[in-house]
Amino acid sequence: MRKAGKAGKHRRAASANIHDVARRARVSIATVSRVVNGISTVDADLAKRVWKAVEEVGYLPNTQARALVSGRSRILGLIVSEITNPFFPELVQEFENLAVAQGYEVMIGSTNYDAARTEALIRRMLQRGVDGVAVMTFGIEEAQVQQLVAHEFPLVFADAGPDLPNVRVLEVNYGEGIREAVQHLAALGHRRIAFISGPLRMRTAVTRRDAFRKSMNELGLAVPQAYVVEGDHSMERGKISMEKLLALAELPTAVICSNDMTAIGVLHALDETAYKVPTDISVVGFDDIRLAQFMLPPLTTVRMSCKELAEAAVEALRAGIEPKHPQSAQKEWPIATRLVVRRSTDFPRGSLPAVEKQKSRAARREAQAK
Amino acid sequence: MRKAGKAGKHRRAASANIHDVARRARVSIATVSRVVNGISTVDADLAKRVWKAVEEVGYLPNTQARALVSGRSRILGLIVSEITNPFFPELVQEFENLAVAQGYEVMIGSTNYDAARTEALIRRMLQRGVDGVAVMTFGIEEAQVQQLVAHEFPLVFADAGPDLPNVRVLEVNYGEGIREAVQHLAALGHRRIAFISGPLRMRTAVTRRDAFRKSMNELGLAVPQAYVVEGDHSMERGKISMEKLLALAELPTAVICSNDMTAIGVLHALDETAYKVPTDISVVGFDDIRLAQFMLPPLTTVRMSCKELAEAAVEALRAGIEPKHPQSAQKEWPIATRLVVRRSTDFPRGSLPAVEKQKSRAARREAQAK
DNA sequence: GAGTTTTGGGTAAACATTTTCTAAAAACTC
DNA sequence: GAGTTTTTAGAAAATGTTTACCCAAAACTC
Numbered sequence: 017m018r019k020a021g022k023a024g025k026h027r028r029a030a031s032a033n034i035h036d037v038a039r040r041a042r043v044s045i046a047t048v049s050r051v052v053n054g055i056s057t058v059d060a061d062l063a064k065r066v067w068k069a070v071e072e073v074g075y076l077p078n079t080q081a082r083a084l085v086s087g088r089s090r091i092l093g094l095i096v097s098e099i100t101n102p103f104f105p106e107l108v109q110e111f112e113n114l115a116v117a118q119g120y121e122v123m124i125g126s127t128n129y130d131a132a133r134t135e136a137l138i139r140r141m142l143q144r145g146v147d148g149v150a151v152m153t154f155g156i157e158e159a160q161v162q163q164l165v166a167h168e169f170p171l172v173f174a175d176a177g178p179d180l181p182n183v184r185v186l187e188v189n190y191g192e193g194i195r196e197a198v199q200h201l202a203a204l205g206h207r208r209i210a211f212i213s214g215p216l217r218m219r220t221a222v223t224r225r226d227a228f229r230k231s232m233n234e235l236g237l238a239v240p241q242a243y244v245v246e247g248d249h250s251m252e253r254g255k256i257s258m259e260k261l262l263a264l265a266e267l268p269t270a271v272i273c274s275n276d277m278t279a280i281g282v283l284h285a286l287d288e289t290a291y292k293v294p295t296d297i298s299v300v301g302f303d304d305i306r307l308a309q310f311m312l313p314p315l316t317t318v319r320m321s322c323k324e325l326a327e328a329a330v331e332a333l334r335a336g337i338e339p340k341h342p343q344s345a346q347k348e349w350p351i352a353t354r355l356v357v358r359r360s361t362d363f364p365r366g367s368l369p370a371v372e373k374q375k376s377r378a379a380r381r382e383a384q385a386k
Numbered sequence: 387m388r389k390a391g392k393a394g395k396h397r398r399a400a401s402a403n404i405h406d407v408a409r410r411a412r413v414s415i416a417t418v419s420r421v422v423n424g425i426s427t428v429d430a431d432l433a434k435r436v437w438k439a440v441e442e443v444g445y446l447p448n449t450q451a452r453a454l455v456s457g458r459s460r461i462l463g464l465i466v467s468e469i470t471n472p473f474f475p476e477l478v479q480e481f482e483n484l485a486v487a488q489g490y491e492v493m494i495g496s497t498n499y500d501a502a503r504t505e506a507l508i509r510r511m512l513q514r515g516v517d518g519v520a521v522m523t524f525g526i527e528e529a530q531v532q533q534l535v536a537h538e539f540p541l542v543f544a545d546a547g548p549d550l551p552n553v554r555v556l557e558v559n560y561g562e563g564i565r566e567a568v569q570h571l572a573a574l575g576h577r578r579i580a581f582i583s584g585p586l587r588m589r590t591a592v593t594r595r596d597a598f599r600k601s602m603n604e605l606g607l608a609v610p611q612a613y614v615v616e617g618d619h620s621m622e623r624g625k626i627s628m629e630k631l632l633a634l635a636e637l638p639t640a641v642i643c644s645n646d647m648t649a650i651g652v653l654h655a656l657d658e659t660a661y662k663v664p665t666d667i668s669v670v671g672f673d674d675i676r677l678a679q680f681m682l683p684p685l686t687t688v689r690m691s692c693k694e695l696a697e698a699a700v701e702a703l704r705a706g707i708e709p710k711h712p713q714s715a716q717k718e719w720p721i722a723t724r725l726v727v728r729r730s731t732d733f734p735r736g737s738l739p740a741v742e743k744q745k746s747r748a749a750r751r752e753a754q755a756k
Numbered sequence: 757g758a759g760t761t762t763t764g765g766g767t768a769a770a771c772a773t774t775t776t777c778t779a780a781a782a783a784c785t786c
Numbered sequence: 787g788a789g790t791t792t793t794t795a796g797a798a799a800a801t802g803t804t805t806a807c808c809c810a811a812a813a814c815t816c
Contacts, residue, residue: 078515081450081454081802084451085802105470105474109470124494281680283682312654313657404772419773423774432795454803455775456773760813762812770805774799774801779797781793785788
């Protein structure tokens with residue numbers, strides 16, 4: 017069945033190519049190409065013959081040859097901070113599903129907050145000829161942005177990107193969710209609320225922290241300097257940050273964290289003390305990773321929907337890549353955030369009579385169970 | 387600076403190609419190709435001139451053209467079960483680092499235990515012309531194995547693969563780690579030990595369960611039918627499985643889980659009861675994901691090193707791909723497992739006088755802290 | 757029914773490389 | 787110093803597609 021003159025060199029037994037199909041269907045390769053690409057000017061009978069031949073020889077178009085001649089690889093780059101932070105796999109999953117549904121492949125890379133690594137990653141993406149890149153690191157260094165921007169393909173940034181023609185930005189509305197978190201805690205009676213931020217060299221970390229400060233101000237609550245601790249979005253650092261807070265003379269009664277991994281570290285730090293969550297200290301996370309509801313206690317957190325982010329990212333990229341995409345003019349893509357109340361937040365100790373408290377907690381538990 | 391006749395059609399501004407470099411260095415494209423690929427038959431002076439030109443025009447070889455003509459894409463496929471299960475991102479990370487260090491790109495896909503999805507994934511990988519595929523799903527359905535095996539490229543299976551010339555298998559020694567876990571529990575005084583398995587249609591799940599049964603037998607401990615519950619490696623199912631065990635008339639004093647996610651579900655189920663971990667029930671996981679040490683309490687678990695797995699997978703693939711790799715004859719690649727004791731296991735209640743127990747636990751905690 | 761338009765499919769030129777073949781020049785050999 | 791071998795670099799073929807261009811035949815038009 018194999019083509020005669022092929023084989024030759026010691027090379028992988030190539031699978032069927034367009035010529036094999038053409039020969040079998042007794043048409044030219046141009047016709048095969050047209051049929052496979054769904055170009056409608058082909059006679060129905062011929063098309064049927066071609067499809068039959070495609071089936072018979074098990075033809076899969078060679079993407080490399082396709083990319084070479086068409087100038088489009090149908091690969092989307094996806095850059096994340098840390099693939100091992102559970103938020104990102106969830107995002108990757110959604111992104112990939114959507115991209116594949118649109119006929120794209122995804123090339124994933126994580127920066128691990130390392131400049132050299134990021135540069136190499138970008139170079140690899142350029143070399144593989146990606147059609148566009150989504151930078152979902154929530155902040156990236158200027159030098160690397162330049163490296164990316166210099167090439168002409170479409171870019172999507174989560175949360176912070178330069179204002180340039182082929183750049184689209186997913187505008188995450190942090191204010192919303194963080195305000196809800198602060199108000200939720202304040203409503204429970206908390207006055208001393210601390211915040212553990214992300215690494216402040218990331219713009220998003222600053223944005224989230226400022227959103228916290230703003231919401232506190234709105235309610236007339238003070239934020240002492242020592243109540244804002246810099247973390248780095250890792251569990252390890254979350255733990256250390258909480259230990260810093262625990263060393264203060266006047267402890268906060270609640271802690272809001274810049275992401276869920278930090279919150280997990282905080283829970284861990286508190287587990288090593290006599291303080292209980294939420295009885296003694298309430299904890300709020302950010303992201304709502306799937307794990308959040310499996311923490312002990314299940315984590316109250318601000319949800320930033322992966323699905324929503326992924327949908328916006330893929331569409332925004334397509335808007336940049338595909339010549340006549342309906343939303344090609346849209347530069348800013350809004351993303352909502354909102355509080356999800358679980359069991360890591362409660363009244364601060366002593367704010368209500370014990371009986372009352374017991375009752376309310378039970379009631380909330382019940383509500384939660386549904 | 388741009389080549390004259392180019393531009394033409396409405397196409398992305400192409401970056402410099404081999405002709406640009408050749409013109410600038412006043413050599414032929416063959417020479418440029420040779421220099422860039424490190425073929426040593428080029429005069430040192432010429433090579434220097436070529437590298438200079440490469441720098442100046444910012445030449446990046448086009449991987450698609452390369453792949454097209456050489457028949458090798460330098461892409462490795464990596465198939466995992468669920469990218470959202472934290473074990474896999476850790477594996478992906480290690481795998482990617484190693485692959486990139488060897489000049490390969492990685493194409494990742496997760497099956498989500500879905501046959502249609504898996505088939506589509508394999509098709510995509512074939513079409514992109516991967517040089518080899520590592521199937522790290524710890525069990526895959528026969529039909530899909532056939533689909534993969536039919537093509538001639540190298541394959542690596544974790545834990546269960548067909549015995550074929552171009553297939554290499556990472557043989558995970560489950561017996562080892564699981565025996566350590568059972569012995570650890572037995573040494574603490576546990577006699578009633580339950581096991582929550584993975585989905586039994588996966589061969590690895592059966593293997594792990596059988597390893598558990600065998601280790602129990604060796605110690606003369608009975609394993610009632612009801613003490614072996616089928617899970618599916620998810621937190622949700624882990625929780626449900628534990629609830630099943632809690633409904634039994636005679637409760638086990640310890641539970642070993644087929645992976646860490648299941649163990650997290652178990653911890654969660656127990657948190658909703660009056661039973662404490664490890665005081666009332668000890669829990670052991672499997673995998674040792676990074677999160678395990680951040681659980682409350684930190685999880686005793688059997689470590690299956692991602693790094694070791696990734697190293698073996700990449701090397702085994704290279705052994706299949708690269709003509710003269712030193713280990714090209716090696717078909718089985720052993721992977722060790724071993725118990726990591728943390729704080730989710732302890733003496734069963736009542737097995738020792740309270741004072742004694744208190745003391746030992748404190749001692750262990752201390753040992754742990756280091 | 758001859759001229760004109762439409763339809764549909766084939767030919768061949770790209771695309772950016774690697775690699776084989778060839779040939780010139782340089783370095784030996786006796 | 788003529789013949790032989792080695793070294794080195796260029797010319798050109800090949801890789802599997804898409805697509806612009808062209809031309810034959812069919813379908814209209816009057």
